[in-house]
Structure formats: C-alpha cells, structure tokens
Amino acid sequence: KNEVEQSPQNLTAQEGEFITINCSYSVGISALHWLQQHPGGGIVSLFMLSSGKKKHGRLIATINIQEKHSSLHITASHPRDSAVYICAVRPYGGSQGNLIFGKGTKLSVKP
Amino acid sequence: GAGVSQSPSNKVTEKGKDVELRCDPISGHTALYWYRQSLGQGLEFLIYFQGNSAPDKSGLPSDRFSAERTGGSVSTLTIQRTQQEDSAVYLCASSFERGVWGNIQYFGAGTRLSVL
Numbered sequence: 494k495n496e497v498e499q500s501p502q503n504l505t506a507q508e509g510e511f512i513t514i515n516c517s518y519s520v521g522i523s524a525l526h527w528l529q530q531h532p533g534g535g536i537v538s539l540f541m542l543s544s545g546k547k548k549h550g551r552l553i554a555t556i557n558i559q560e561k562h563s564s565l566h567i568t569a570s571h572p573r574d575s576a577v578y579i580c581a582v583r584p585y586g587g588s589q590g591n592l593i594f595g596k597g598t599k600l601s602v603k604p
Numbered sequence: 605g606a607g608v609s610q611s612p613s614n615k616v617t618e619k620g621k622d623v624e625l626r627c628d629p630i631s632g633h634t635a636l637y638w639y640r641q642s643l644g645q646g647l648e649f650l651i652y653f654q655g656n657s658a659p660d661k662s663g664l665p666s667d668r669f670s671a672e673r674t675g676g677s678v679s680t681l682t683i684q685r686t687q688q689e690d691s692a693v694y695l696c697a698s699s700f701e702r703g704v705w706g707n708i709q710y711f712g713a714g715t716r717l718s719v720l
Contacts, residue, residue: 526709536695536711579647588660589701590637590652597646 496520499580499595506602512567514598516580519561526592527554527565528579536579539565570602606630608712610696616718617686625681625715629698636679637699637709638671642692650694653679654701686719693717 500515516525527539540547540554542563547554551570556563567574577599581592609628617623629636638650649663653673664670668687673679683690693716697709 534693535713536697538708538710541708581647588652588662589635589654589699591649591660591662592647593649594647 495596496593497580497582497595499578499598501598502596503599504601506570506600508571508602508604510570510602512570512574512600512602514565514567514578514580514600516563516565516595517561518563518580518582518593520582520593521585522558522561522582523585523587524583524589525556525563526581526583527563528581530577530579530597532576539578567600572602572604575601608696608698608710610694610712610715612715613713614716614718616720618720619688620685622682622684623686623717625683625694625696625717627679627681627696627698627712629677629679629696630700630710631677633698633700633710634676635699635701635707635709636673637697638679638681639695639697640692641695641714642689645692647695650681683717686717688719691717691719 497518524543526541529537542556551568553566577597579597580595611626634655636653639647641647651671652660668684671681693714695714696712699707699709
C-alpha cells in the first residue's frame with residue numbers, strides 16, 4: 494500500500510465545474526504540500542499546510558490531520574487548470590525536504 | 605536570477621559514464637532540494653541541503669549518487685557509472701526556510717537524463 498494515495502487518478506471536467514481532488518496518507522505528518530505539474534513538465538507549489546484550510550484565488554486546500562486526509566478544490570474550473578496535481582507529505586521526524594509523493598491526479602478541463 | 609536554474613536541460617550519456625547536473629537556486633534561499641521523476645513514476649526525494657547543516661542524504665538510491673552545495677548556493681548532483689535505470693528527470697527546488705515548518709518550494713525546469 495502506498496503511503497500517499499490520491500483519487501481520482503484521472504479526472505475530466507467541463508469548464509466551470511467545481512473540482513475536488515483527494516489525498517489520503519498513512520503516516521504521521523508535520524506538513525502536506527500540493528503541487529501542480531503542467532503538461533510541459535514544470536512544477537509549481539500551490540500550498541503547504543499543516544492544519545485547517547488555505548485559499549489562493551480559485552484554489553482551496555483543506556487538511557484533516559485526525560483523518561489523515563487532504564482535499565484540493567478548484568472552483569469555476571478553466572482549461573488552463575489542466576495539469577497533474579500532486580500531493581506530498583513530510584513525515585514526522587523527517588527533514589523538510591524528505592517528502593513522500595503521491596502519484597498525481599491528471600486533470601483535464603474541456604471548454 | 606528570477607527562478608531556479610538547472611543545467612543542462614537535457615543530457616544523453618552512455619552507460620558507465622559519469623554525469624554532473626547543476627542547480628542554481630533562487631538568491632537568498634537557504635534550502636535546496638533534489639528530486640527525480642522517472643518515466644511514468646511519481647516524484648522521489650534524493651537529497652536536501654539546509655544552510656550549513658549536514659545534508660539529508662537518505663533519499664540517494666546508491667553510493668553512485670552524490671551531491672554537494674558550494675558556498676551555500678550552487679549545487680551539483682553527480683551520478684557515477686550511470687545505469688539505464690538512472691534515466692529520469694532530475695528536479696531541483698529551493699526555498700527560504702521560515703521556522704520549523706519550512707516554506708513553499710520553487711522548482712527548476714529539470715534536467716532530463718537519458719542513459720543509453
């Protein structure tokens with residue numbers, strides 16, 4: 494069993510739809526990251542959170558430490574949101590760089 | 605520079621040769637990370653540098669891999685006696701550490717290594 498599981502693996506949505514991507518993990522963590530990998534390969538950090546909720550524009554990330562679960566929401570989705578979204582966790586006791594990555598959720602938003 | 609710079613962007617080498625990959629982090633960032641992404645696989649942690657502290661090398665897959673960071677800035681990842689399974693995109697990231705929880709990482713465009 495992978496320590497970081499994302500669902501769904503693939504997601505196709507129509508422009509304007511509300512999107513949710515889920516991340517579950519099995520280890521105790523001190524932080525969780527959400528990353529976006531563009532079709533060309535470039536990676537952008539979206540959020541780093543250890544509790545509660547963060548919002549940036551149309552993106553919202555939440556985390557429930559007790560349930561070992563995080564969600565990334567995209568409101569009013571747009572074709573430019575098409576990318577692979579990656580969840581990564583920093584286990585307790587690990588260094589800040591020692592992240593365990595999920596396999597990603599490939600999102601395709603159709604116009 | 606404005607972002608994390610990696611060179612070369614592409615490297616093709618023969619099995620058994622040594623390669624060096626370079627990373628220039630964002631100026632002022634104290635933390636530097638190396639990851640790799642093999643074809644069809646997820647990202648994998650390799651090594652982490654933070655200031656003058658001893659690096660976390662726990663992700664290096666074998667003793668053929670080494671990395672150093674000179675003067676707290678530029679880093680070089682060296683792979684000796686390359687093998688075909690070393691083929692991957694090698695990504696560097698940097699961040700300005702803020703407290704014990706760290707900070708957002710900024711990624712370079714990566715070096716695509718192909719071992720023939």
